Amino acid sequence: MPEFALIDRLRRRVRGREDVPLGIGDDAALLQPPAGEQLAITADTLNAGVHFPVETAPADIGWKTLAVNLSDLAAMGAQPRWCTLSLSLPQDEAAWLDAFADGFFALADAHGVALVGGDTTRGPLSLSVTAIGSVPPGAALRRDGARIGDDIWITGTPGEAAAALALWQQGELDVTTPAAEAAREHLRQRLLRPTPRVDAGLRLRGLAHACVDVSDGLLADLGHLCARSGVGARITLEGLPLSPALRALGDRRAREWQVGGGDDYELCFTAAAADREAVQRALEFAGTQGHVIGRVLAGEGIQVLDEEGCAWHPPRSGYQHFG
Amino acid sequence: MPEFALIDRLRRRVRGREDVPLGIGDDAALLQPPAGEQLAITADTLNAGVHFPVETAPADIGWKTLAVNLSDLAAMGAQPRWCTLSLSLPQDEAAWLDAFADGFFALADAHGVALVGGDTTRGPLSLSVTAIGSVPPGAALRRDGARIGDDIWITGTPGEAAAALALWQQGELDVTTPAAEAAREHLRQRLLRPTPRVDAGLRLRGLAHACVDVSDGLLADLGHLCARSGVGARITLEGLPLSPALRALGDRRAREWQVGGGDDYELCFTAAAADREAVQRALEFAGTQGHVIGRVLAGEGIQVLDEEGCAWHPPRSGYQHFG
Numbered sequence: 021m022p023e024f025a026l027i028d029r030l031r032r033r034v035r036g037r038e039d040v041p042l043g044i045g046d047d048a049a050l051l052q053p054p055a056g057e058q059l060a061i062t063a064d065t066l067n068a069g070v071h072f073p074v075e076t077a078p079a080d081i082g083w084k085t086l087a088v089n090l091s092d093l094a095a096m097g098a099q100p101r102w103c104t105l106s107l108s109l110p111q112d113e114a115a116w117l118d119a120f121a122d123g124f125f126a127l128a129d130a131h132g133v134a135l136v137g138g139d140t141t142r143g144p145l146s147l148s149v150t151a152i153g154s155v156p157p158g159a160a161l162r163r164d165g166a167r168i169g170d171d172i173w174i175t176g177t178p179g180e181a182a183a184a185l186a187l188w189q190q191g192e193l194d195v196t197t198p199a200a201e202a203a204r205e206h207l208r209q210r211l212l213r214p215t216p217r218v219d220a221g222l223r224l225r226g227l228a229h230a231c232v233d234v235s236d237g238l239l240a241d242l243g244h245l246c247a248r249s250g251v252g253a254r255i256t257l258e259g260l261p262l263s264p265a266l267r268a269l270g271d272r273r274a275r276e277w278q279v280g281g282g283d284d285y286e287l288c289f290t291a292a293a294a295d296r297e298a299v300q301r302a303l304e305f306a307g308t309q310g311h312v313i314g315r316v317l318a319g320e321g322i323q324v325l326d327e328e329g330c331a332w333h334p335p336r337s338g339y340q341h342f343g
Numbered sequence: 344m345p346e347f348a349l350i351d352r353l354r355r356r357v358r359g360r361e362d363v364p365l366g367i368g369d370d371a372a373l374l375q376p377p378a379g380e381q382l383a384i385t386a387d388t389l390n391a392g393v394h395f396p397v398e399t400a401p402a403d404i405g406w407k408t409l410a411v412n413l414s415d416l417a418a419m420g421a422q423p424r425w426c427t428l429s430l431s432l433p434q435d436e437a438a439w440l441d442a443f444a445d446g447f448f449a450l451a452d453a454h455g456v457a458l459v460g461g462d463t464t465r466g467p468l469s470l471s472v473t474a475i476g477s478v479p480p481g482a483a484l485r486r487d488g489a490r491i492g493d494d495i496w497i498t499g500t501p502g503e504a505a506a507a508l509a510l511w512q513q514g515e516l517d518v519t520t521p522a523a524e525a526a527r528e529h530l531r532q533r534l535l536r537p538t539p540r541v542d543a544g545l546r547l548r549g550l551a552h553a554c555v556d557v558s559d560g561l562l563a564d565l566g567h568l569c570a571r572s573g574v575g576a577r578i579t580l581e582g583l584p585l586s587p588a589l590r591a592l593g594d595r596r597a598r599e600w601q602v603g604g605g606d607d608y609e610l611c612f613t614a615a616a617a618d619r620e621a622v623q624r625a626l627e628f629a630g631t632q633g634h635v636i637g638r639v640l641a642g643e644g645i646q647v648l649d650e651e652g653c654a655w656h657p658p659r660s661g662y663q664h665f666g
Contacts (some may be wrong), residue, residue: 046419046571047554047556048415048419048421049385050381051381052381057372059373060372060373061425061427062371062372062427063428063460063462063473065462065471066464067431067464068464069463070464070465094370094372096373104473105385106388106471108388136384137384139386139387141389141390141393142390143390143393144468148429148458148466148471149471152384157375160365160373162365163368174592190661232368233370248368267460285365
């Protein structure tokens with residue numbers, strides 16, 4: 021199947037819309053940006069064997085490829101609009117591409133994201149997306165706005181993706197009850213089909229002072245936010261919500277996964293303590309849970325306190341692809 | 344070297360500017376699009392061993408990675424503004440990255456392109472760029488506007504990149520004179536450091552009816568333009584300018600390279616015959632040569648006539664990465 025036919029297979033799934041005066045098929049696509057708004061732009065690549073196990077189903081790869089990018093736009097409080105996709109495939113497999121597109125467009129259509137360009141090349145399986153959203157000037161949720169005394173919030177229940185990956189790598193569950201099996205399946209879905217918190221990001225405009233998405237691990241990403249804001253932080257394990265699935269698993273590594281594990285794609289943000297109810301309501305409208313897990317302090321670095329109020333040190337703090 | 348340090352190495356080379364209210368370092372960058380303009384967006388990937396020989400110097404890879412994308416914006420008549428870069432590296436080599444950045448930013452700075460995002464991952468050497476430019480509504484040079492009777496133009500002297508690649512693969516020159524050696528070095532530069540015809544594209548706004556960049560080969564790309572415009576074309580080998588280097592080489596494959604070879608990144612466009620002088624002047628202002636190589640006809644398909652006016656059939660017509 022020639023390259024152009026592969027691109028055509030994707031192009032057929034793209035619907036026309038007003039903010040795309042010219043779609044895929046020319047040297048470049050034309051976009052109509054919304055008047056008076058700024059654009060938020062992010063680029064993330066997933067490589068087989070590095071960012072997902074090689075045996076991952078193509079539809080799950082398609083979903084996640086876009087999800088990790090939409091999560092970055094969510095963390096900016098941006099409205100997703102367009103994306104490009106560069107796809108490196110070891111061989112020309114129409115069936116693989118169709119399944120990949122099923123996952124990719126399921127998420128793209130849910131968020132009104134138009135695929136407006138891309139490239140299909142031969143090479144080891146790799147997927148690069150650049151995603152673009154829009155946000156009114158001054159409304160973006162940056163990393164550098166945290167204020168001393170702010171609440172620190174997390175959406176959802178972190179640690180589930182890291183738990184799923186650990187179970188996947190380990191192969192067997194230590195305890196195999198129906199509840200543990202159901203928990204494992206739930207966790208797998210959280211790893212394979214993360215939910216970018218787009219609506220939460222939009223509703224946090226004007227409320228959150230600073231925001232980051234948790235892709236490298238809570239400690240690592242909150243660390244970036246604090247460093248950019250010139251502040252420190254204290255979080256408590258007690259405040260960190262343990263999901264029913266993590267609880268059902270009963271694994272003693274749960275807290276490590278929550279604090280150090282990556283791939284959750286939840287939002288970690290800070291907001292004035294006086295806005296606690298407004299934030300809670302905003303997240304409810306967005307269909308997302310939120311919990312206060314700590315407080316922004318003067319200084320630098322992040323303290324983690326365990327259930328007894330003692331300093332707790334995770335065995336690792338976020339992962340990096342190099343080094 | 345951790346991933347963040349690699350990104351920092353690139354970020355240090357990026358200058359601040361007004362249309363980038365927030366650069367690399369947050370979940371996404373913020374862009375300020377020019378009021379009243381549309382955006383042109385394109386994405387192209389280069390893989391080692393597929394799009395360039397594995398022994399290519401990193402500075403040349405850096406240049407070409409951006410050049411192939413700016414060429415697409417040039418073909419739209421768009422003013423380049425921003426880009427993202429996703430870089431897959433087999434290992435963490437600061438020296439490699441610095442040399443790559445030398446080539447990349449040499450071209451980016453020449454055209455005022457700001458790097459606003461990206462990703463560094465571990466994997467086989469691969470480079471994905473998404474480039475964005477701006478263009479007033481209605482001014483973009485699309486592929487679908489060719490009119491019957493239009494002149495068909497080409498910028499520069501096509502065939503040089505294909506000649507360089509053939510010589511590279513073949514290793515030795517059949518004839519080794521000083522002139523042939525100089526020609527080979529010139530051709531290598533044309534393959535490794537193609538010049539995106541950005542200024543030509545900008546000056547062709549309002550003159551060219553349809554435009555495409557010649558990346559897959561003149562016949563293949565002119566074929567796309569004609570298909571999108573619903574027209575046919577006739578071109579003559581006589582009209583196709585043979586560069587001094589190609590002439591010095593004296594290789595009988597020169598015409599094949601000109602018509603079928605890829606990687607030239609010249610612009611092929613159509614314009615009214617009455618505008619011939621205006622087009623010539625516009626290209627001169629852009630510092631680019633241009634030649635009329637044929638005419639748009641009713642019907643479909645492209646006829647090529649040789650110097651005797653007889654139908655000429657190239658052994659191949661453009662290359663594709665798959666199939």
